Amino acid sequence: MESGQPPPAAMPQPLPCTEVRIPVPELxxxxxxxxxxxxxxxxxxxxxxxxxxxxxxxxxxxxxxxxxxxxxxxxxxxxxxxxxxxxxxxxxxxxxxxxxxxxxxxxxxxxxxxxxxxxxxxxxxxxxxxxxxxxxxxxxxxxxxxxxxxxxxxxxxxxxxxxxxxxxxxxxxxxxxxxxxxxxxxxxxxxxxxxxxxxxxxxxxxxxxxxxxxxxxxxxxxxxxxxxxxxxxxxxxxGLARPEPAEAGAAAPARPRLARVTRAVTAASAGFAFLREFRGGEVIARRNTLIALDGEEEIRTPHDDCLLVMPSPRPMRGHTAVRLARFVDAPPPARPGEPGHGP
Missing domain, CATH: 3.40.630.10 (Zn peptidases)
Structure with a gap:
């Protein structure tokens, strides 16, 4: 942020939804x-x-x-x-x-x-x-x-x-x-x-x-x-249960994707605030996009197509505010004997 220029305005942070729409489990x-x-x-x-x-x-x-x-x-x-x-x-x-x-x-x-x-x-x-x-x-x-x-x-x-x-x-x-x-x-x-x-x-x-x-x-x-x-x-x-057959006419599932976190942003001040409301799973197209302010520090996307992982609009100091991730290729196939490789 250049000296003499006002900082960008942060958005008022929304309140979370706290309506409980499922019963309290009876153990x-x-x-x-x-x-x-x-x-x-x-x-x-x-x-x-x-x-x-x-x-x-x-x-x-x-x-x-x-x-x-x-x-x-x-x-x-x-x-x-x-x-x-x-x-x-x-x-x-x-x-x-x-x-x-x-x-x-x-x-x-x-x-x-x-x-x-x-x-x-x-x-x-x-x-x-x-x-x-x-x-x-x-x-x-x-x-x-x-x-x-x-x-x-x-x-x-x-x-x-x-x-x-x-x-x-x-x-x-x-x-x-x-x-x-x-x-x-x-x-x-x-x-x-x-x-x-x-x-x-x-x-x-x-x-x-x-x-x-x-x-x-x-x-x-x-x-x-x-x-x-x-x-x-x-x-x-x-192999702990028999796989359930796919339902006839069911839509094909979305192709799974892997993203690796490139930066975990921890709130360093009580004044951490995003510049607008972000939803977890949102992808910011351009590198260096300003997304939040942490006191005087600007939080910017470190790369193109940056995935926002579970942004927390009201993080406490010392807690994770958001994780920034990049989509990557899947790792090599599983080795024989690895859990999930097959019965």
């Missing part, structure tokens, strides 16, 4: 689990195969995934091979979910999806954190899983997507699921490691895979159905 008897860990269910088939863990309620107010897990439990879903584990993660935060104030129960003490470093999980920590205790309790489940699907939803308007972390094997599996068709490879947040960044999933030499599904807006019926469709496809890809 009831399903809260206890069958593994000795509350909220964790696990079922093994006689035939060998991979172990898939599907996780809901990593954030206590993101209830769409819990509806899917309850649907499967009530239907008596069992794997035809391998093992299927269903995890209701942050039970304590979910217990405080109130449709009149649905954003307040994301967590109790700290974000459970920023705790997945070995240092955080193993060192002696004096702070009284409900989420850290629960992450430590759940760690053996994820240490035993070959594939993890972490179900989330979104507060601000955005197209659904799958976050695959940094490994090619995760990107391949996400592209094979194909729903939603947008796959984003990224390195996470400055504030801490997500479950998909846990070392046994993020190590390029390892075999285990974790994916994070952002299935759509919080508290919407279509978000539950997107989660169900994506998770159902994953069950089929891994």
């Amino acid at each position: 009831g008897p399903w809260r206890e689990g069958n593994t000795g860990l509350p909220g964790v269910w696990s079922f093994a088939a006689a035939a060998p195969g991979p172990h898939l863990a599907v996780v809901a309620l990593t954030h206590g107010n993101e209830i769409a995934g819990a509806h899917l897990l309850l649907r499967w439990l009530r239907a008596g879903l069992r794997p035809v091979r391998g093992r299927l584990s269903l995890v209701f993660a942050n039970l304590d935060a979910f217990a405080r979910f109130d449709p009149a104030d649905p954003t307040a129960s994301r967590f109790l003490d700290e974000d459970m999806n920023r705790l997945w470093s070995v240092e955080q999980l193993e060192r002696a920590v004096a702070r009284p954190s409900s989420e850290l205790r629960r992450a430590r309790a759940l760690r053996p489940v994820f240490d035993a899983a070959d594939v993890v699907l972490d179900l989330h939803s979104m507060l601000w308007p955005s197209d659904p997507l799958i976050l695959s972390g940094t490994t090619d094997r995760a990107a391949r599996l996400a592209l094979a699921i194909g729903l939603p068709p947008l796959v984003v490879a990224d390195e996470g947040h400055a504030g801490g490691r997500r479950l998909i960044d846990y070392p046994r999933f993020a190590d390029p030499r390892a075999k285990a895979i974790a994916l994070l599904l952002e299935a759509g807006p919080h508290w919407e019926p279509e978000t539950v159905e997107t989660a169900a469709a994506a998770a159902g496809r994953l069950l089929g890809l891994l």
